[in-house]
Amino acid sequence: KKMGFSTPLDEWFRGELKSLSESQIIDSQRGLNDVFDSGVIKKLWEEHQTRKADHGIVLWSMLMYQMWFKRYALTQEVTQQ
Numbered sequence: 001k002k003m004g005f006s007t008p009l010d011e012w013f014r015g016e017l018k019s020l021s022e023s024q025i026i027d028s029q030r031g032l033n034d035v036f037d038s039g040v041i042k043k044l045w046e047e048h049q050t051r052k053a054d055h056g057i058v059l060w061s062m063l064m065y066q067m068w069f070k071r072y073a074l075t076q077e078v079t080q081q
Helices: 018-026 038-049 056-080
Strands: none
């Protein structure tokens, strides 16, 4: 019988992915900050890091969006200029 498994996103964002995520989600000027309030993003990040809440799934979505934005949206912008 097949059985799914869960990924430890919550812990990854406090460990292995912390540095990468912080530079992509918190420190980036464009991308997420064009769509979402940077204060809310920082609040989610701080709540997660201090273990007040687990926002791993939301942070994963933000990280993927930001990485996509840097790879495709910014590249398109540069090539169109």
